Amino acid sequence: MLIERETLEKAQRGDDAAFNLILQAYRKRIFGTIARIINRPQDVEDVAQEVFVRLYFSLKQLRTPEVFEPWLYRLTINASYDYLRRGKRRADYPVADFSEEMMLLADADAGTDQYQEDRRRKAIRDLMEWLFSQVSDEDRILLTLKEVEGRSLRELQEIYDVNENALKVRLFRARQRVLKAFEKAGGEGLDIRGGVSGA
Amino acid sequence: MANFDGQLEQTEQRFSRLCRAYGRSAVIPEASVNFSANMWEAIEARRSSRLFGMVAKLVTTSALAATILFGTLPTSKAPAVEPEYLTLYIDHSQAPVQTEIFSSILDAEDSK
Numbered sequence: 001m002l003i004e005r006e007t008l009e010k011a012q013r014g015d016d017a018a019f020n021l022i023l024q025a026y027r028k029r030i031f032g033t034i035a036r037i038i039n040r041p042q043d044v045e046d047v048a049q050e051v052f053v054r055l056y057f058s059l060k061q062l063r064t065p066e067v068f069e070p071w072l073y074r075l076t077i078n079a080s081y082d083y084l085r086r087g088k089r090r091a092d093y094p095v096a097d098f099s100e101e102m103m104l105l106a107d108a109d110a111g112t113d114q115y116q117e118d119r120r121r122k123a124i125r126d127l128m129e130w131l132f133s134q135v136s137d138e139d140r141i142l143l144t145l146k147e148v149e150g151r152s153l154r155e156l157q158e159i160y161d162v163n164e165n166a167l168k169v170r171l172f173r174a175r176q177r178v179l180k181a182f183e184k185a186g187g188e189g190l191d192i193r194g195g196v197s198g199a
Numbered sequence: 200m201a202n203f204d205g206q207l208e209q210t211e212q213r214f215s216r217l218c219r220a221y222g223r224s225a226v227i228p229e230a231s232v233n234f235s236a237n238m239w240e241a242i243e244a245r246r247s248s249r250l251f252g253m254v255a256k257l258v259t260t261s262a263l264a265a266t267i268l269f270g271t272l273p274t275s276k277a278p279a280v281e282p283e284y285l286t287l288y289i290d291h292s293q294a295p296v297q298t299e300i301f302s303s304i305l306d307a308e309d310s311k
Contacts, residue, residue: 016239023235032227041226045234053241057249121224128221147218148225175211182214 001069002026008065019059023052030076037080037144039129050079070158077141077159084137127185134181139174146171 001008002025010018027048034047054075062071132140145151145159157167231237 020235023238027230027234031230032225035227036222036225039225041228044228045231048230049234049238049241052238053245056242057245124217124220124224125226128217143218147215148222150219150222175214179210179214182217183210 001065002029005065008062008068012059012062019056022055026072027052030072033073033076033145033149034080036148037077037141038083039125039132043083047079047083050082051076054079067158070155070161073159074161077145081137081141084140131178131181131185134184135174135177139177142170142174143178147175 003022007018007021011022030048030051031044034051035041035044038044038047051072055072058075062068132143135143142156142160145156151159153164153167156171157164160167162170
């Protein structure tokens, strides 16, 4: 945990200063997770605010401080899911539009200046946005946590509160669905280099 | 078959690399200077609305409980009291006029 157990208990008793400490400790991580899930930088702060407001009002319900982090991530996932469901995010990229982006990705090593790098990153974000728009919001969130954030199965089990086998099945199915879309988008010919270790 | 499996594995590896690249490419904004202040404002606003909601719920529940209570209470009926009239108005009006008193007055006048 990034905070002392005592701080958490104080916040549970309604100490606003202690709650501010939690906010300071976890803000950056929560922003990161939300940003990767929703892929809309301009809306990250709104969703993060919702997460912390929900945390404030439900903190007293937390029985064991040991599960605080998975619980906070569950709140984050739920708020992100609500955002996605409201349809604020729009992925209006027809697959054909990716030809240019694919070229950029494939040509990742060609450009070394900042402009090229920014374009490459944008292409990756757009491609992921399109890929995730092809699967359900649940799959999107699960895959982001596992594949993008690199969370372990154990962490995901705690966040989702499911057993290992159920989680593995969900992950496998989500992965199959997104891979199908990936192949459709031309993933077979895709080469993502530019600093990807082991590529 | 082995070729197909190999191709699938390659696709999976490429997808994994894409995910990792996306993790590094994601734009993670810094919190604005007003983030904390805005959050506390939102907390206050929600606290007020929750309080209002609780009061409204309490009032509604109380009203409902009172309605049910009064609805199920046995209604106590006061015993019907029959009015006791000596005579009815009609009986009284149809009765012969008591003229004795007038006769005696008239007799007294005549004797004068």
